[in-house]
Amino acid sequence: MSAHDVVITGIGLVSSLGEGTDAHWQKLTAAGAEPVVDSSRYAPYSIHPLPEIDWGLQIAKRGDQRQMETWQRLGTYTAGLALDDAGIKADEALCATMDMVVAAGGGERDETVDNAILAASESRNDRDVLLNEKLTTELRPTLFLAQLSNLLAGNISIVHKVTGSSRTFMGEEGAGVSAVETAAARISSGQSTHMLVGGAFQTEHPDMLLGYELGGYLHRGPWKPVWQRDGSEGGGVVSGSGAAFLVLESREHAKARGRHIYAQLGPVISGRARRRKEDLAAVVGAMLEKTALLDGPLLTLSGASGAHAATKAEKAALDKNVALAARAFGTLTGHMKEAQFPFAVALAALAIDRKAAYPAFDATVEKPFEGIPHTVLATAVGYHYFEGMALVAASD
Amino acid sequence: MAKYNDHLGRPIVAVTGIGVVTSLGVGKADNWAALTSGRSGIHPITRFPIDHLNTRIAGTVDFLPSSDKGASALTYELAETAGREAIAESGLDPDDFGGPLFLASPPVELDWRERFSLYNTGTEGSASDRLLTVARNLPTLDTFETSQFGSIAARLADEFGTRGLPITLSTACASGATAIQLGVEAIRRGECDRALSIGADGSVTAEALIRFSLLSALSTHNDIPEKASKPFSKDRDGFVIAEGSAALVLESLESALARGATVLGILQGCGEKADDFHRTRSKPDGSPAIGAVKAALSDAGLGENGIAYVNAHGTSTPENDKMEHMSLSTVFGERMRSMPISSNKSMIGHTLSAAGAIEAAFSLLTMREGVIPPTINYDNPDPAIELDVVPNRKRDAEVATVLSNSFGFGGQNTCLVMAREPV
Numbered sequence: 001m002s003a004h005d006v007v008i009t010g011i012g013l014v015s016s017l018g019e020g021t022d023a024h025w026q027k028l029t030a031a032g033a034e035p036v037v038d039s040s041r042y043a044p045y046s047i048h049p050l051p052e053i054d055w056g057l058q059i060a061k062r063g064d065q066r067q068m069e070t071w072q073r074l075g076t077y078t079a080g081l082a083l084d085d086a087g088i089k090a091d092e093a094l095c096a097t098m099d100m101v102v103a104a105g106g107g108e109r110d111e112t113v114d115n116a117i118l119a120a121s122e123s124r125n126d127r128d129v130l131l132n133e134k135l136t137t138e139l140r141p142t143l144f145l146a147q148l149s150n151l152l153a154g155n156i157s158i159v160h161k162v163t164g165s166s167r168t169f170m171g172e173e174g175a176g177v178s179a180v181e182t183a184a185a186r187i188s189s190g191q192s193t194h195m196l197v198g199g200a201f202q203t204e205h206p207d208m209l210l211g212y213e214l215g216g217y218l219h220r221g222p223w224k225p226v227w228q229r230d231g232s233e234g235g236g237v238v239s240g241s242g243a244a245f246l247v248l249e250s251r252e253h254a255k256a257r258g259r260h261i262y263a264q265l266g267p268v269i270s271g272r273a274r275r276r277k278e279d280l281a282a283v284v285g286a287m288l289e290k291t292a293l294l295d296g297p298l299l300t301l302s303g304a305s306g307a308h309a310a311t312k313a314e315k316a317a318l319d320k321n322v323a324l325a326a327r328a329f330g331t332l333t334g335h336m337k338e339a340q341f342p343f344a345v346a347l348a349a350l351a352i353d354r355k356a357a358y359p360a361f362d363a364t365v366e367k368p369f370e371g372i373p374h375t376v377l378a379t380a381v382g383y384h385y386f387e388g389m390a391l392v393a394a395s396d
Numbered sequence: 397m398a399k400y401n402d403h404l405g406r407p408i409v410a411v412t413g414i415g416v417v418t419s420l421g422v423g424k425a426d427n428w429a430a431l432t433s434g435r436s437g438i439h440p441i442t443r444f445p446i447d448h449l450n451t452r453i454a455g456t457v458d459f460l461p462s463s464d465k466g467a468s469a470l471t472y473e474l475a476e477t478a479g480r481e482a483i484a485e486s487g488l489d490p491d492d493f494g495g496p497l498f499l500a501s502p503p504v505e506l507d508w509r510e511r512f513s514l515y516n517t518g519t520e521g522s523a524s525d526r527l528l529t530v531a532r533n534l535p536t537l538d539t540f541e542t543s544q545f546g547s548i549a550a551r552l553a554d555e556f557g558t559r560g561l562p563i564t565l566s567t568a569c570a571s572g573a574t575a576i577q578l579g580v581e582a583i584r585r586g587e588c589d590r591a592l593s594i595g596a597d598g599s600v601t602a603e604a605l606i607r608f609s610l611l612s613a614l615s616t617h618n619d620i621p622e623k624a625s626k627p628f629s630k631d632r633d634g635f636v637i638a639e640g641s642a643a644l645v646l647e648s649l650e651s652a653l654a655r656g657a658t659v660l661g662i663l664q665g666c667g668e669k670a671d672d673f674h675r676t677r678s679k680p681d682g683s684p685a686i687g688a689v690k691a692a693l694s695d696a697g698l699g700e701n702g703i704a705y706v707n708a709h710g711t712s713t714p715e716n717d718k719m720e721h722m723s724l725s726t727v728f729g730e731r732m733r734s735m736p737i738s739s740n741k742s743m744i745g746h747t748l749s750a751a752g753a754i755e756a757a758f759s760l761l762t763m764r765e766g767v768i769p770p771t772i773n774y775d776n777p778d779p780a781i782e783l784d785v786v787p788n789r790k791r792d793a794e795v796a797t798v799l800s801n802s803f804g805f806g807g808q809n810t811c812l813v814m815a816r817e818p819v
Contacts (some may be wrong), residue, residue: 067675096524104566105545109505114511114523118511118515118523119443119523121515121516125514126445127508128602129447129448130444132446132447132449133448133605135606139606141611142675142694144607144608144611145611145675145806148805148806149503149566150806150808151566151805151806153670154670154806154808155675157670157671157672157807158674158675161672163669163672163684164670165668166670166806166807166808167565167574169563169564169565170503170565171543171546171549171562171563172546175545175546175562175564178561182578185585189584191585200607208542209524210524210527210531213528214531214540214543216532234532270561270644271561272550272560308656336478342779373420384562386548387561388561
């Protein structure tokens with residue numbers, strides 16, 4: 001135990017299952033938990049939609065809410081939940097010195113404007129001129145900022161006054177992995193005392209589905225659990241709207257202000273397999289070894305997306321290690337892209353704190369875990385590239 | 397024996413390779429010659445039609461093979477070209493760099509050409525049905541990769557043999573400086589001996605230009621393009637959107653000297669501070685920018701007298717130049733009237749995600765060559781901004797330390813302190 005150990009003192013969660021740690025714990029530990037799935041709105045694709053959210057609870061000014069598209073609102077809201085949970089929200093001094101790393105996508109475009117341009121393109125050969133004509137007259141001036149990647153962090157600064165520093169990482173699941181890894185490294189090296197880290201993903205926009213489907217990654221047809229999509233129509237991913245933010249602190253900093261510690265975090269391991277040349281299962285297996293797993297059964301919160309090749313490889317690597325009891329939470333939440341890894345770490349910390357494991361989310365594939373988890377593994381193997389994992393452990 | 401650690405006991409970070417591309421040309425030599433002769437790279441836009449546009453000029457990079465192939469392809473080529481020049485100068489293996497990659501690049505979006513093509517290939521259902529149905533049957537992953545935020549960095553990682561998961565970041569117009577800061581921090585933490593930091597932006601499309609226009613951020617002085625960017629002038633009316641890239645090979649001083657590399661300069665300090673005032677405007681008292689400058693000085697172990705020259709953010713917008721002057725005057729006091737400060741953007745425009753990296757590269761060349769590039773188009777000084785902007789002509793000067801400022805939308809403020817020699 002050391003003063004610069006990285007500990008988790010705040011968790012903010014939103015998914016189709018609800019909002020907050022209690023709601024997620026209850027839903028995820030209930031016997032036979034059922035996902036919230038909408039299979040009609042974007043048929044033939046299924047998605048896990050956002051729950052109803054009273055944005056005003058975390059974003060007091062309606063003017064601020066209007067300056068954000070849903071993705072930014074979702075992230076700003078969930079960051080507020082984490083800050084609240086850590087007792088930092090509205091503490092001006094702590095917020096002003098707090099560092100932030102956000103894993104962000106972006107690009108929630110104006111569907112109406114885009115569709116009007118596409119429709120007009122059928123009868124026009126001068127499409128470049130058409131673009132100028134429509135975009136100069138129909139784009140809402142503030143939309144650019146309301147969908148811009150680094151403006152999720154920007155809005156967290158404005159709404160919650162987190163202003164120590166603000167960095168935005170991009171790059172799908174890998175952005176979430178790097179954000180957590182960098183935040184932890186800054187704390188353990190003494191570069192920062194307390195950090196806000198996390199991400200959000202809002203899948204209810206055709207462009208967000210297109211981001212997967214240009215690579216043929218989405219599952220089609222009837223919904224199935226993550227591990228059972230191989231051989232089904234489509235690419236295996238069912239996406240979900242959701243967000244996860246964590247407050248990380250040095251042990252010393254958390255203790256000095258007498259805060260409850262969920263768990264300690266580390267090591268965090270990241271990597272990039274050259275998937276065209278390397279065997280992904282072997283690379284994930286090597287990462288597991290590097291994570292310095294302890295003897296005995298290990299609860300594993302897997303961020304598996306369902307994407308056929310990546311999910312198969314991850315499963316092969318996890319199955320090789322008989323001690324691992326995997327829980328692919330994507331079965332219940334859907335794949336939340338940039339938020340996937342922070343979500344996995346948050347669920348791992350929650351299990352440590354509540355001194356209990358999650359039951360199998362898919363009992364046909366996932367094995368039981370008995371007893372109290374003292375250490376939990378979190379993984380995110382990207383649907384296309386980038387891999388990460390972390391250990392979360394009881395802090396006492 | 398050389399001293400390898402800084403005032404806080406951290407490894408000193410040296411620069412051993414620099415690469416640059418701007419509208420002025422490819423490579424350090426061409427860029428430096430143009431920059432010090434006061435030449436502008438701003439020109440009329442030819443990449444797309446200018447019908448209906450209020451701004452019809454830019455500092456686009458039109459001379460690369462990917463210049464007409466969309467933002468993703470051009471950003472990659474810009475990053476790759478600068479990265480290759482930097483690694484070659486460092487003497488490290490160009491195919492097996494052996495350290496992490498930090499890439500500042502613009503957020504990606506599906507290009508309109510691709511969107512039109514998907515839509516008009518489809519036949520049935522709503523617009524989104526048509527796009528999605530065609531998308532899932534595409535024969536290659538080329539279009540997919542242009543839509544993934546991490547794919548440019550992933551390609552660069554393959555190309556240069558960088559280690560680990562590459563980080564792609566955005567702190568808006570401060571991104572290039574943040575990429576360098578991440579590299580410096582990784583070396584200081586002892587995670588690596590070397591890092592490759594790149595800022596690249598090839599995203600000047602009609603839509604990007606229209607977005608900034610709608611925020612009233614761009615100059616509309618279209619008639620004489622090379623005169624449009626005029627930082628610190630009374631009649632400045634916005635920035636000129638531009639493209640470019642720069643790469644720095646960062647290395648612990650100890651490791652650089654051990655392998656006999658030439659040390660081109662020292663990355664001595666980084667500072668940042670977020671602003672919570674407004675999405676595009678800075679806090680009226682300038683406290684976040686002031687905080688970022690002070691944090692960079694303190695990180696570098698320097699006092700207010702430690703800086704010899706400022707490489708300004710100097711965008712040529714009414715707001716930025718006023719606030720930058722105010723913030724610097726608060727930190728440096730009376731001395732600010734006589735300390736040289738110039739804006740590279742007067743010649744290359746605002747290269748957005750790349751700006752912080754390009755301007756860091758030029759800051760290092762300024763010290764190495766003993767020449768300060770001018771602020772051109774300074775014909776009508778703003779009387780409210782009393783600064784020595786090195787007007788219109790380069791100046792020979794011994795410069796030992798530089799402060800380079802980068803400020804961006806979303807309350808991003810990042811400052812770098814660079815030195816000619818290790819202290």
